[in-house]
Amino acid sequence: MVSLWEELLVVAYALEMRSITKQYFGNTVLKSVDVAVKPGEIHALVGENGAGKSTLMNILFGMPVIHQTGGYDGVIQIDGVDVKVDSPARAMELGIGMVHQEFMLIPGFSVVENIKLNREISRPNLVSRFLGSKLETLDLNTMGKESQVALDKLGIDIDHWAPVAGLPVGYMQFVEIAREIDKHNMKVLVFDEPTAVLTESEADLFLESVKRLAGLGLAILFISHRLEEVVDISNNITVIRDGEVVGRLAKDAARVDRIAELMVGRSVKQSALPPRKKEPSDDDIILQIRDLAVDMPGEKLQNFDLDVRRGEIIGIGGLAGHGKVALANGIMGLYPGTGQVIKDGQKLPLENPAAALKSNLAFVSEDRRGMGLLLDDSIEDNIVFSSMQIQNKFLKKHLPWPSTHMRDAEAIRAYALDTIRDLDVRCQGPNQPVRRLSGGNQQKVCLGRALALSPDVLFASEPTRGIDIGAKNLVLDLLVEINREMGMTIVITSSELAELRMICDRIAIVYEGRLVGTLDPTASDVDFGLMMAGGIGTGVKAG
């Protein structure tokens, strides 16, 4: 490593970001991050969702969100000169380009028009002499030629007068890149998950182009979740976790499992969990999942087989986008799915949330504010809602038809007060709208709503996402307590491997929508890293 750095110091960097620190409302999201890219280098930036990659890129582009929240500390240098990037326009002037994850193209315009958008080449004409340069004639010929040059640099052959709307997705990506490299002073080009929407062959073609661009002397920052391609094309890799650089790997030292381990691994002390009367075993399976496929956008799951033992806490881990959260969403019927799920010998209909709930399954969604809560309703109404709708509890039965039963205010209040006390929800009272609660307390209300169903199996999806450390531990302790005292089976999905390893009996790892294997929480970081990258570790128990 040291020799590498010495070697790098000699060469001038195209881009250097030094000790970048950023706080959002007193919350440090980047801690003294250093990234340096030489001309002609492909530098990969990897990290889990929320690690701070986007914040770093927002700083590089001078996005308003950074400056509205108090700016940042640290130095950015372009070609060895200190620069102050205070707006995206300034970033462009400095020669920093960005290829977006979502295409920013106008479908009805031709390839050339898109490439030259807002930078059109024009000639003065009679009208423009009087009414200003906005009305000059477009020099379509030159625009076409220059666009062709840009496309040639990418080694791509498309009809540059064709409208963008009809192009395959992969080609749209190329148009997007062509637009960036057509800017004459381009020095640094950032790719934010460029291959996420591409098919495999398109991605290969694309990666070739990226190498070609680097060959032309551009410095390239490459952000991707696909670790194979990262290893394949980058000269250097910087791994970020929780806003800190946790590893720098040169090409020859980079291995997928090592990167995955750095991204998620965090040595945790396994605190002893309370024992059970009867340990879960393979003889008593509560949930049998066979050949499950779930079509959840960005998190597809396929050919998924898993047996969940009665009374266990099983963790579902894996990198973002590989489908781990689709398992719970699919079983609960929230996304289209096929396959077979058998609970206690009964086949569970898919794509039917009411049936899943009636089979005594409950779900705490990863999308807490979007799907998990009625934000403007009170804590008590949130807690009892599912139970009331599914199990007809908390209702006064005046008339024979369940739909006409009135909410039983007293029963609801009494139950809500119990839940608030048991789960330690910090609030002003059961009447408070949940919107006013902190993230951790909102999560407890979500948990409370699931528990009000007294389910046999509780699916908790990312239960600690977006809540502070203290609350995280409370939620995890709560899950353990529920499991131990009520014997409830818990399937917990989390991006944070460390917390899975704290509370789970075993951890199933999902890779590219398939189950790779299950690991003991005490398995080594290397095993976890390898498995998250699609390989089979040494500590594998059952596939």
Add this chain to the structure above:
Amino acid sequence: MKKKLLDFAAKMEIPRLIIVGFLLFIFAVAFITGLPLDSLFSASLVRVGMNGVLVLAMVPTVSAGVGLNFGLPVGVLCGLVGVLLSMQLDLHGFVGFFSALLFSFPLAVLAGWAYALLLNRVKGQEMMVGTYVGFSSVAVMCIFWLLAPFNNPELVWAIGGRGLRSTLTLDKHFAKVLNNLFLVKLGKIEIPLGLLGFFGLLCLIVHLLFRTKLGLAIKAAGSNPRFAEAAGINPDHTRIYGVILSTVLGAVGIVIYAQSYGFVQLYMAPLMMGFPAVAAILLGGASLQRASIGHVILGTFLFQTLLTITLPVASRVVQGDISEVARLIVSNGMILYALTRGERREIA
């Protein structure tokens, strides 16, 4: 104290404070210029009872997540058909009134169901589509009024004997049956307890409906469809219930309106029926996402009192009819205001 006042102001919101202030100002002017305040106040009470149910019809759609029911004329037309059937059969008094309600009910359920199916296909633009559904159904019914086989000579044009008249009098049928029921006199102020009581009863029914299991499901699906789905509720169904309920209330509303007014107006008259109702509930503090019975009562009271009082005061002060202008400014201004701040709740 100052903080309390500010809190109160924030809760009431500036536009409502302006309206209340304006209303007080008008009352003061009326008092100074020596207008008979008591009869004006009596008149506004009648107008509250007369229009209240039409405003109440906004609650179910807002709660179901469909937004304000600009397609209220759909329900109004069903109510009108009910009134006409009752008149055709020469029913009088309360029998006539309740049979009008009874006849319009199945029509409103059916029309509301069809209207809801349409609204489920245009999610996100319900209010725009609803406006035009209202407009076009009024136009279609114009043809119906001409061709429908009513033959009671009271209803059809005197010459030719075909086609319904544009204005029908209810004098011989059930004009003011509710208005005159339990009419209490307090000094010079007349309080139409029957009319207000009927309005109150419907408010209570709607209030109770939204505390049932189904009502709570409708509300939940309205405020967060994905949450409802995760709880096993089909938001498309709950939206249908909300729209049907609103359409039925629209039908009931116009029957009450007609008995109080003493006339039935056909053809283009129902065209703009939705707008004052929308304006009133917004004036009462409802938003596109949340509306309660309280909003209905407060809004109807403010809006109708404003209209009743402004006319005589304005004609006395400026020697001209600016009442209609004031009504248009207030009602359209309120709608505009509510539509522009529609998404504000999402941010907090």
